Amino acid sequence: MTSNALCFGNDYPASGAPCFVQVDEAGLTITFESEGPDGTREAAPFDALAVSAGGLDHDHLVVKWTGLQGERTLYLKAPDVIGAFRQAAPDHLSLPFAQAAELVRQVRYRRRLVWGLSLGMILSTVLGLWFASDLLVEIAVSRIPVEWEQKLGDSAYRDFLANQEVIKEGLAVTALGEMTQRLTEQIPNNPYKFEVTVVKSDVINAFALPGGHVVVFTGLMKKADSGEEVAGVMSHELNHVLQRHGLERIVKSLGLLTVVTIVLGDQQGLVGMMKQLSVELLTLKFGREQEIEADVTGLQLLQQAKIDPSGMIHFFERLSEKDEGRMEWLSTHPMSTGRAERLKAELAALPKKSPEPFTFDWKQVQASLGSQPIVAP
Amino acid sequence: MKSEILYPGAFPMVRVELTAGEHIKAESGAMVACSPTIDIESKMEGGFLGALSRKFLTGEKFFFQTLRASRGPGEALLAPTVPGEIVILELDGVSEYMVQKDGFLAGADGIVIESKMQSLSRGLLGGEGFFILKISGKGTLVLNSFGAIHKIELKPDQEYIVDNSHLVAWSSTTSYNIEKATSGWIASVTSGEGFVCRFRGPGLVYIQSRNPGSFGAWIRQFIPVSE
Structure with a gap:
């Protein structure tokens, strides 16, 4: 029993x-x-x-x-x-x-309900944070002062220039200066001081650092058929800076905890950490959304500066057709016909403005770069 | 399994006698000394997942020790980590006890240990966490406490109020509700009781005479702060 x-x-x-x-x-x-x-x-x-x-x-x-x-x-x-x-x-x-x-x-049902509800709440909080993280990143980035961004960019810039040959004067520098001036004149309340550096290298590339340093390689200038094409790339890069895309990437890679720290106000400890990250800035890749944003705002900026925006589109199209050579700009700027198509659509939606040509002759600028322009086969 | 409490009081030990071939479960690390005839094995009670859930959910140790008298009869001395009394219960196969996560010291082979999820209010406010051990089966069960163990016997429908962090074990025929200690919220917090458990019989409630959490807070003020 x-x-x-x-x-x-x-x-x-x-x-x-x-x-x-x-x-x-x-x-x-x-x-x-x-x-x-x-x-x-x-x-x-x-x-x-x-x-x-x-x-x-x-x-x-x-x-x-x-x-x-x-x-x-x-x-x-x-x-x-x-x-x-x-x-x-x-x-x-x-x-x-x-x-x-x-x-x-009832007891069992109530217990399941309470557990279910609380687990659901926890889950939705986590999901909410996950999806709101972009918003949090934006808030965090907006709290970082421009001076810090410039210091960060400066140190990355110095690191980069340490083993590069810079072209300090000549037609190319004045031509890029003219483009930059025409573009930056159109930016209202511009907190950045844009400095364009021409680096002697056959690599077809250009990039911007947080804070306003823009680096253009001579390879890109030789590849471009017109000043407008280079201006298109410049406008795209300037907008990466203006939209603070670099900072967004850094903050994102630092993690949610850092983002919350910045949002809640403790930015001091972050300066040191960000200095260490300045080297990584050079290999920074922007996200798809950021590229599209820079494309669209870049196009609008060109339009405002009365620079023919079709140059930008042509350049993109040519890059997407011939994916060859040392086109590093491609690796960080994935080309697709879709991207050019999108820009064409954007352009069609913008009010027509008659473009004003540059004062320089592009062929002479290219000739001043020394070697023969790279002729598209 | 014959057991006897040595040095009853704050620093007791349990002497367990095992016949040849007999084995018992004990909290991992509980063995103090034993006869050479006894083998100590680590065993994940309830399989890997059971052990894992016990570890993460109740905070109990991942492994239980199994002490097996594989080479003839022998004895083992067992002791808990914290100073405090030990109580020996004989489970009859029908009674079940809920034991807070640090309360289990040892049990005969016929004892069944499961992790059990409490209701949300009990888990949040009961002071034992969301998961507790449900111990049933037949045989000797050894529990330990922080401080002395006091047994409260409840007749059917008899009620008793216990501070939530003093609970050690209670039979499953009892039931309890979490209540505020006093009628007002502020008084509840300032009285130092916060929440209490109102137990209703029939059954047994074992409580410990010291509160581990409060003891930890008290001792913290004497620990030198290093730079």
Whole structure:
């Protein structure tokens, strides 16, 4: 005989007496194992019983009655006994049985609901943070002063120039200066001081650093068919700076915790960390959205500066057709016909403005760069 | 498994006698000394996932020790980490006990240990965390506490109020609600009680005479702060 229930009463220990409960037609028979070889038996007729749900999780069936030895409380958990009891119980017990079962269901349902709701809330908070992280990054970036950005860019710029040959004067420098001036004149409340550096290298590339340093390689200038094409690239790069894309990338790579720190106001400790990152700025790749943003705002800037925007589109198209040579600009600026198409659509939506040509002759600028222009095959 | 508490009081040990071939479970690290006939094995009770859930959910140790008298009868001395009393319970196969996560010291082989998730309010405010150990089965169960262990016996429907961080173990025939200690929120916080558990019988509630959290806070003020 194995016990399947605990019986409580005044003459039993507070932990309850283990007992064996059997169900028959008349009621319950409870056999206690502790006393004697056969144990003592106690009968509880159905008429005397009251049932309810109880225990820590309301998962016990509590049966109460007043027997010869006083009040008795029985805690049943074994499903087979409870099932047999419910089957054999007369009508007056069916309602309490149903109520007890309902209580158990409610408790379980409520617990699942509460857990479900709280897990759902945690999940939605995490998801919310995930999707709001772009917004957080923007807020964080907007809190970083321009001077810091310039210091950061300056140190990256010096690192880069350490082993590069810079062209300090000549037609190319004046031509780029003219482009920069015409473009920057159109930027309202420009907090940046743009400095364009021409670097002697056959690599077809140009890049901008946070704070306003723009580097153009002579390779790109030789590749371009007109000043307008170079101006298009310049306008694109200037807009990376204006939209603070570099900072956004840095802040993103620093992680959410840093973003929260900046948003909450502690920017001091960040300066040191960002200085270390300045080297990484040179290999920085912008995201797809950032490229598109720089394209579109670059196009608008060209339009405002009355520089023919079709130069930019032509240059992009030519780059996308001939993916060859040392076109590093391509690796950081993935070309696609879709991108040029998008720019054409944007251009069509803009009001037409008659472009004003540059004062320099592009062929002469290219000739001043020394070697032969790279002729497109 | 025959067991006996040595040096009852603050620094007790349990002496467990094992017959040949018998084995018991003990909290990992609980073994102090044993006969050469006894082998100590690390065992993940309830399989890897069970052990993992116990580790991460209840904060209990990942492994239980199994002490096995594989080369003849022997004895082992077991002791808990914290100073405090030990209590030995005989489980009859019907009774179940809920034990807070640090309370388990050792148990006979017939003892079944499971992690159990509490309801949200009990988990948040009950002071034992979201997961507790549910111990059932048949055989000897050894629990330990921080401070002395006090047994509260509850008759059916009898109620008793216990500060939540003093709980060690309670039978599953009891039920409890979390309540504020006093009627007002401010008084609740300033009285130092915060939340209490209102237990309702029948069944047993084992409480410990010291609160580990408060003891930790008290001792922290004496720890020198390093630069």
